Amino acid sequence: MALQYLLSGITKGSIYAVVAIGFNLIYSATGVLNFAQGEFVMLGGMVAIMLAQLGLPLVVAVGAAVIVVSAVGCLLEITFFRKLRHHSILHMIIITIGLSIVIQEIALHIWDEKVRSLPYFTGNEVSSLKFFGAAISPQVLWVLGAIAVSVVLLHIFLRYTLQGRAMRACASNPEAAMLAGINIPNMRTLSFGLSAALGGLAGCVISPITMTHYEMGAPLAIKGFAAAILGGLGNPMGGVIGGLTVGILEAFAVSRLPAAFNDVAAFVVLLLVLFVRPHGLLGRPGGEAVREH
Amino acid sequence: MRFLQCNTPFATFAVLAVVTQLVLRAAGMEYCLTQLTMALYYALVVLGLCLVTGHAGQVSLGHAAFFAIGGYTSAFLTTHDFGPLPEPAWATGLKQARVLIEHSDLYGGTALSVSPWAAVVVALLLTFVVAHLIGYPALRLKGHYLAMATLGFGLIVSKIVVGTAQLGASDGITGVPEWPLGFGLTVSGRRTLRVENYYIACGLLLLTLVLLRNLIRSRVGRALQAIHDRETAANAMGINTAAYKLGAFVLSALLAALAGVFFTHYTGSISPSEAGALKSVRYLALAAAGGMASLWGVTAMSVILNYLSLRGFFGSYDNAVFGAILILIISLAPEGPLKPLGQWLRHGLNRNHHPRDETTGAPPGASDGAPRIH
Numbered sequence: 149m150a151l152q153y154l155l156s157g158i159t160k161g162s163i164y165a166v167v168a169i170g171f172n173l174i175y176s177a178t179g180v181l182n183f184a185q186g187e188f189v190m191l192g193g194m195v196a197i198m199l200a201q202l203g204l205p206l207v208v209a210v211g212a213a214v215i216v217v218s219a220v221g222c223l224l225e226i227t228f229f230r231k232l233r234h235h236s237i238l239h240m241i242i243i244t245i246g247l248s249i250v251i252q253e254i255a256l257h258i259w260d261e262k263v264r265s266l267p268y269f270t271g272n273e274v275s276s277l278k279f280f281g282a283a284i285s286p287q288v289l290w291v292l293g294a295i296a297v298s299v300v301l302l303h304i305f306l307r308y309t310l311q312g313r314a315m316r317a318c319a320s321n322p323e324a325a326m327l328a329g330i331n332i333p334n335m336r337t338l339s340f341g342l343s344a345a346l347g348g349l350a351g352c353v354i355s356p357i358t359m360t361h362y363e364m365g366a367p368l369a370i371k372g373f374a375a376a377i378l379g380g381l382g383n384p385m386g387g388v389i390g391g392l393t394v395g396i397l398e399a400f401a402v403s404r405l406p407a408a409f410n411d412v413a414a415f416v417v418l419l420l421v422l423f424v425r426p427h428g429l430l431g432r433p434g435g436e437a438v439r440e441h
Numbered sequence: 442m443r444f445l446q447c448n449t450p451f452a453t454f455a456v457l458a459v460v461t462q463l464v465l466r467a468a469g470m471e472y473c474l475t476q477l478t479m480a481l482y483y484a485l486v487v488l489g490l491c492l493v494t495g496h497a498g499q500v501s502l503g504h505a506a507f508f509a510i511g512g513y514t515s516a517f518l519t520t521h522d523f524g525p526l527p528e529p530a531w532a533t534g535l536k537q538a539r540v541l542i543e544h545s546d547l548y549g550g551t552a553l554s555v556s557p558w559a560a561v562v563v564a565l566l567l568t569f570v571v572a573h574l575i576g577y578p579a580l581r582l583k584g585h586y587l588a589m590a591t592l593g594f595g596l597i598v599s600k601i602v603v604g605t606a607q608l609g610a611s612d613g614i615t616g617v618p619e620w621p622l623g624f625g626l627t628v629s630g631r632r633t634l635r636v637e638n639y640y641i642a643c644g645l646l647l648l649t650l651v652l653l654r655n656l657i658r659s660r661v662g663r664a665l666q667a668i669h670d671r672e673t674a675a676n677a678m679g680i681n682t683a684a685y686k687l688g689a690f691v692l693s694a695l696l697a698a699l700a701g702v703f704f705t706h707y708t709g710s711i712s713p714s715e716a717g718a719l720k721s722v723r724y725l726a727l728a729a730a731g732g733m734a735s736l737w738g739v740t741a742m743s744v745i746l747n748y749l750s751l752r753g754f755f756g757s758y759d760n761a762v763f764g765a766i767l768i769l770i771i772s773l774a775p776e777g778p779l780k781p782l783g784q785w786l787r788h789g790l791n792r793n794h795h796p797r798d799e800t801t802g803a804p805p806g807a808s809d810g811a812p813r814i815h
Contacts, residue, residue, distance in 0.1 A: 181588075316544070410600075412597055
């Protein structure tokens with residue numbers, strides 16, 4: 149039974165991890181904490197479902213959805229953040245919150261308020277695999293696989309490619325990066341595009357399990373943020389550990405608390421971490437990151 | 442003379458309130474007063490936010506939670522049946538002091554609930570405690586972290602409200618009794634008391650405005666401004682920044698809770714949507730729309746926009762409108778649209794009139810000092 153909870157926690161946690169990585173990518177490249185991060189996940193699911201219903205094969209629908217969401221991410225950066233570079237942190241927070249609401253409302257008006265989902269990638273609702281006595285849906289393997297692969301790819305990108313290194317340089321010292329001839333605004337757009345693409349992919353693979361709904365973004369963003377903080381803000385791979393921790397905690401909280409208080413556990417963890425260790429479990433207590441940039 | 446000059450905006454507000462009522466009566470549209478009253482109560486929350494965000498520079502995305510704490514505490518205590526009580530001395534004492542009152546419930550039986558006045562006191566005390574518990578650790582955080590912490594707090598409150606059967610879960614609490622204030626005034630949604638309640642709300646808002654204006658112009662206000670502009674420097678000047686921030690936060694939380702209490706007794710019910718994160722965001726949007734630090738700008742914008750929203754002018758685009766307002770105002774006119782508009786008007790007037798008119802031609806917003814957000 150504990151294994152069952154653990155597995156469900158890892159599944160949920162991997163989604164939070166993706167959102168947390170998205171937060172970190174954008175945050176370290178631009179200094180903006182994008183409250184609209186959860187909307188990318190919602191958009192990914194919605195676009196893929198729409199395309200799949202039009203009769204496109206699943207792979208094409210998912211691929212197209214990822215590209216569309218990524219384009220939306222780039223567009224947001226170009227329209228809003230490129231121009232507002234010199235605005236204060238308060239302005240940035242307010243703008244991303246506004247964006248999150250507007251995207252939600254647009255989604256509501258395009259796709260109505262029905263809960264919908266993609267078909268299972270393999271098998272269906274009832275098919276399950278036995279794993280040390282715990283039953284798992286094959287979709288869970290899809291989720292874990294897709295996310296693991298994209299995280300590894302992202303890691304390779306950031307570490308070994310020229311573009312990825314340029315992005316890291318831009319995050320650690322924008323001025324030096326600029327002097328080295330890196331086009332910083334484009335790197336920032338790229339970070340939005342990448343994190344939107346990741347979110348979109350997560351939205352597709354999770355859709356058969358958790359369903360897609362126009363309001364799903366905001367809670368995901370908060371939990372993803374909790375995960376990002378746990379792993380230390382600005383550290384992309386720290387988000388993985390943070391996300392899994394939040395997911396597993398939540399899964400075990402479900403077994404102890406009434407269902408209505410499901411989300412409360414994650415938020416309480418968020419508050420506790422913020423209050424006690426705002427630099428995260430992995431971050432160093434330099435205090436710098438907690439201060440305004 | 443100076444007294445008059447200082448208080449012109451307040452007098453203007455009072456005159457405007459009376460004129461609005463008379464015009465609506467003459468036009469036979471007194472039903473509009475109901476939504477206007479509700480909008481006035483919402484304006485209280487936004488004014489509190491104006492103090493914390495506009496003057497002290499601390500973001501709060503949890504003010505709907507304080508509104509809900511006030512409203513729900515009051516609604517629960519005045520509708521829940523605590524009887525039949527055992528008859529020890531303290532219970533009879535409470536009854537004699539009219540802290541507990543008997544009333545007839547939905548089915549005609551008698552129920553024993555807390556009186557509205559006692560419930561208000563409990564609601565404000567609870568808010569005071571919660572605001573301290575959250576504010577003390579949260580206000581040590583900055584920027585994004587503070588925003589997320591307050592948002593997380595708001596979500597916890599809203600989840601608890603939705604998940605608790607005693608608080609009516611997703612239906613909220615209905616049948617909240619009216620609240621006799623004394624002096625012959627009653628907070629109630631009865632049609633015959635519509636005008637009276639409109640003036641109660643106006644009076645409460647006016648009182649709050651006077652209180653905040655005086656606070657902002659005092660030593661406290663200057664300290665908050667210093668914290669807003671540069672916290673480290675304020676600290677070095679010997680300002681106890683933590684204490685001032687906490688004080689402003691608690692005061693604004695109390696304002697939100699008070700608004701919640703009045704609102705709940707006025708409408709006779711409260712629903713979980715009042716606690717939602719979207720409401721908190723909306724309050725912040727309204728504060729931004731009014732220019733964050735300008736008391737009059739914030740009051741005007743929040744009354745007008747909330748009124749339009751409550752009358753359903755924005756249809757199903759209600760939330761989208763508020764989201765769009767946030768984005769547009771912050772990206773195009775971060776000081777709020779009223780100040781540039783006022784300057785533009787004054788500029789036009791000065792060109793047409795004699796330049797000596799300039800001293801009296803200041804728009805009301807200018808008396809609060811320039812609105813700043815950084």
